[in-house]
Amino acid sequence: STITWPEAQEFSPTLPRGWFELSKLHLRDRIEFCRDFWISRFPFHPHLAPLLTKFFSQLDDICLLLVQKTFDDKGRPLLIYSLKNNSGFFQGSPPADDLEISILQRDFPSVLFPQDFLAFVSIHNGFGKLNDTGIFPIKKLKDVYETLSQRLEERDPAILKGGIALNPKHLYPFYESFGTRCYQCFLEDWYPDQEMGNVYYSEMAKTLSPIGSTLSPAETLAFPTFADWLLFYLERIA
Numbered sequence: 001s002t003i004t005w006p007e008a009q010e011f012s013p014t015l016p017r018g019w020f021e022l023s024k025l026h027l028r029d030r031i032e033f034c035r036d037f038w039i040s041r042f043p044f045h046p047h048l049a050p051l052l053t054k055f056f057s058q059l060d061d062i063c064l065l066l067v068q069k070t071f072d073d074k075g076r077p078l079l080i081y082s083l084k085n086n087s088g089f090f091q092g093s094p095p096a097d098d099l100e101i102s103i104l105q106r107d108f109p110s111v112l113f114p115q116d117f118l119a120f121v122s123i124h125n126g127f128g129k130l131n132d133t134g135i136f137p138i139k140k141l142k143d144v145y146e147t148l149s150q151r152l153e154e155r156d157p158a159i160l161k162g163g164i165a166l167n168p169k170h171l172y173p174f175y176e177s178f179g180t181r182c183y184q185c186f187l188e189d190w191y192p193d194q195e196m197g198n199v200y201y202s203e204m205a206k207t208l209s210p211i212g213s214t215l216s217p218a219e220t221l222a223f224p225t226f227a228d229w230l231l232f233y234l235e236r237i238a
Contacts, residue, residue, distance in 0.1 A: 012075035023064040045227045060084045092124030107142040114195040117226040133176040192224040
């Protein structure tokens, strides 16, 4: 409680000043401030505010950790969202800045990433529950995309569910499930709500979420917006 901002910055150069100030607030104020900040960052979504309010009501703490892998390392800042009754937690990395987002756009010049995804990386540039691989930091998206595209090109894309011949370069993974090569990906061929929707691709099963199914997105793992997927991801642990 006595550490000063210059001391914190020396120990952890990537620590956002806002996070440092957040750590000084009373617990309830921390949770309410973060809830309102999340809601304010996203474009309008009809279910976003009530479902995020529900998620934040299930927290017993939001705390700042500065993590060292070795004694000589600088501290890596993480914001921890701890759920009540020891039922789990989420961890978020510092937000992306304008330079990082411009590099992402340079790496994918023909891709218009959904605005709600770009809004989220301005909250956390890397995010996951427990020890999940989670949402990739945007600096990793190009490498993950190129690796997955290469592996897909080496196979017959007709193995995907329904025999759909998919251009492997049209899948843009943004999330991996616990290092299993199971990805949630933006799909360039699918624009259900004016922006790219996202689907689940499993390398193990070699299947892709069905698009246009009468089943719910929670069953097919095909979501019309990033916000829809994120709300599903937050709800699963709760």
